[in-house]
Amino acid sequence: MIIAVDGPTASGKGTISKELAKHFDLPFLDTGLLYRAVGWTLREQRGNADNPDDAVKACAFEGALLDEPGLRSEAVGGLASRVSVHPEVRRALDKRQKDFAYQPAGAVLDGRDIGTVIAPDADVKLFVTASSEARAVRRFEEMKRRGEKVNFDDILADILKRDERDRSRVTAPLKPAEDADLLDTTDLTIGDAVQQAIALVNAKI
Numbered sequence: 001m002i003i004a005v006d007g008p009t010a011s012g013k014g015t016i017s018k019e020l021a022k023h024f025d026l027p028f029l030d031t032g033l034l035y036r037a038v039g040w041t042l043r044e045q046r047g048n049a050d051n052p053d054d055a056v057k058a059c060a061f062e063g064a065l066l067d068e069p070g071l072r073s074e075a076v077g078g079l080a081s082r083v084s085v086h087p088e089v090r091r092a093l094d095k096r097q098k099d100f101a102y103q104p105a106g107a108v109l110d111g112r113d114i115g116t117v118i119a120p121d122a123d124v125k126l127f128v129t130a131s132s133e134a135r136a137v138r139r140f141e142e143m144k145r146r147g148e149k150v151n152f153d154d155i156l157a158d159i160l161k162r163d164e165r166d167r168s169r170v171t172a173p174l175k176p177a178e179d180a181d182l183l184d185t186t187d188l189t190i191g192d193a194v195q196q197a198i199a200l201v202n203a204k205i
């Protein structure tokens with residue numbers, strides 16, 4: 001069974017995907033980490049994220065980099081969003097994601113284009129959304145908990161900018177697959193969102 005989970009940043013898709021993988025005993029891949037690893041490597045190489053040649057050079061990162069906690073920072077997320085615009089970068093990361101998706105054990109993948117590009121014939125496709133305000137509140141609380149200095153308006157502006165970039169890019173833009181089930185988590189606790197996601201998967205299998 002392949003479960004594709006797509007959606008914008010801070011929609012809850014990461015937690016939902018991890019819990020689905022646990023519940024259905026499937027291997028899990030957070031594909032955002034691959035783009036983040038490219039952003040991280042590019043920064044180390046002092047490359048320009050908007051230059052496709054620099055960005056593609058940064059795709060040759062070691063697998064161990066995916067365990068680097070710094071990949072989760074906002075700054076690296078912003079770089080990931082910029083490098084992910086380049087078709088060359090998406091192509092360089094394509095095989096790794098498809099191999100993971102189509103392994104015999106099945107898989108859960110979370111990202112932006114899993115249901116549309118990486119695994120268009122996935123058994124279950126979820127598109128997880130939430131209002132930009134709700135997502136900014138979640139990100140704000142999460143960063144505050146980590147003890148980071150935070151400003152709500154900056155976070156909201158950053159989310160809107162990232163959404164716009166992810167939705168408007170020409171190659172593999174963020175959008176629901178035609179046959180995706182939508183899950184709006186704006187007014188749900190994360191526990192309820194996970195339960196609804198499990199119910200949506202059960203209804204498909």
Ligand code: C5P
Pocket residue numbers: 009031032033035036077080081082084110111112113114162166
């Ligand atoms: O999900 P996460 O915030 O870790 O992703 C970081 C960035 O990587 C996103 O803003 C998006 O631009 C890009 N991304 C992508 N396709 C994916 C996963 C992430 O373009 N499948």
